[in-house]
Amino acid sequence: MDIDTQQAALDDHHDDPGDLPVMRARFEHNGSPRYLLYTIKRFGFDRDHGFHLDVELVSDELEDGLETVEAKLHEGDADLIDIDYISTARERVGGAPIVAFHPYGRTVGGLVVHEDSAIEGLTDLRDCRVGVVRRLDKNWILTRAACREYHDFDPEDEAISVEAGSKVELTRMLRDGEVDAALQFWQIVPEIVETGPYREALPMADLVQRLSGADETLPISTFLTSEDYLAESPDAVEGFKRAYADAVERLQTDDDLWAELGERMMYEDDPAVVRGIRDGWREMVVADWDGEKVAAMERLFDHLLEVAGKDALGVDHIPEDMFRLEVTPTQ
Template sequence: MALALVVLAACWMLAARAARAAGTVRVGLQASGTFAWVLHAIERDGLDRAHGVQVEVTTLASKQAAKIALQAGEVDLVVDDVIGVNLLRRQGVPVQAVYPYSLAEGSLVVPAESPIRSLADLKGKRIGVASLNDKSWLILRAAAVDRFGFDPQEEAEALAAAPPLMQELLDRGELDAAMPYWHFVARLTATGRYRAVVSVDELLRTLDLPPEMPILVLVAREALVETEPEAVSGFVAAMRDAWDRLAQDPTLWEEIVDQGLYRLPDRSLLPAVQEAWQTSVPSEWSEATVADLSRMVGRLVAVAGAEVVGVERVDPGVFTTSLGVAR
């Protein structure tokens, strides 16, 4: 019986692999997120076929669903953060980070008339954050400890909230500052009612780290990296072309909003989102980048602890830089 189950499992795995034609990259897309913008540009302009690959997209409900799909071999590639790919490997999912997707971006935002001018002014204040383990928040905590000798997690009040709620609480005076995702920062500051106190790249400089630090990466199954590296490289090339189209073609952004890939209550804010997006595009992927990522995670763990960050350290073997050099 046990032998029969082993044979059946082997046959299933072979069938699953056979279902993916050579040159096909099965991409897992979480229901929300900027990856949908890139995939829309690739599909609209046939950028995958221009680089000898065919992209097949599966929409996934959550990060956990992406993990399950990767583990089952149902998708080949997803976007995750640099901590997430380490966790996947430790949980036995055979994946590698193959290319940067997005830099660490965003800013600490306050109402335009706020007296808050620097991190030093955050003591005793109420701060809205995406989550208590959000990487931008952890970077801010590390910078505050390094430069001003206090941890805002301990000497201020951090409230996890969705960006629309952050804005509502700022307007009602129930938050003093907020650190939403980068595109919401662009929307808030473009109204003129809010201003940025400090950006994530400035915080990274405070920690003696490069400001252009990738926080999101393309995560691919090792089987595809090893057997069809040209397919992964082809997808990366298509993605880079999509970045160029998004930088140059305003009609793409109109389509993104029209098709519900990004909800924007005021379309006049779209140029601000587009401009902010361009600053998130990575420009380097090398062994030096991987070393800097390891140093960054070490700084975050020193402040917040491994339990909050998610890992004690970055495993350099999780990353491969063999599939090309960034732009």
């Protein structure tokens, strides 16, 4: 299913915003937030909470070193995106007036290999060609940190990292044998392994929990907006948080909705793939956050910085006021 078909499914639920404040959401066509966004539009949760969510799907390629959604926010063409909080820190330190106002989830990926591969885990990566979307991707950062922390080597030095530039290209490289393993994003892993002949050697979620020392699911990706939009449209931002809660509750309990998502919003509507994505989404999503959870996120960042270093992360601290746990509506 191509990007235009998915956009058409969303457009079926795009009505006239009228006098409601508009929030322009720009998300990757193969990113997992599109399931949440479709649910919000499908059931009118945005209108229920006093705003109009305008959803547009975009490519997952890089523009001047940024993911397309990041570029959209930087250029003033979006009010809502999601990226990992390490990238958010990197961009904010670089001067971008962006803030993280709500968690999304533990959106990490998996190490995928051919079913006949000898690679079983991190220790087998030495001298291998490892495909990554980009070297500053959270999956590669986690891999480097875990290898240095637990196995006394850095795969950036002892393996060959191959930068694909997009998720689509990374899958192609794996299937064409140009890499020995791929650190692919979680929602694409079921599409690869269920259609074979591939397997997931290691889920990155295991590394998040081990490195963080946290028992609860930590959000790695968050929803972002600009400082200006937050100041000008706090009611819309608060409305999104409430619509998000409604959509998460629906997605956690409604299996029929996932079947509909498979038909309208997925590249593979094989029932096994849909179930894999559904179960993975339910496991990784984070409904809300508080100061304790943000503190755990900051501890994970500090640990990654300690074991992987600034060069791996691209930033050496999380700026103050990057996380906005509270939104003050005008009403």
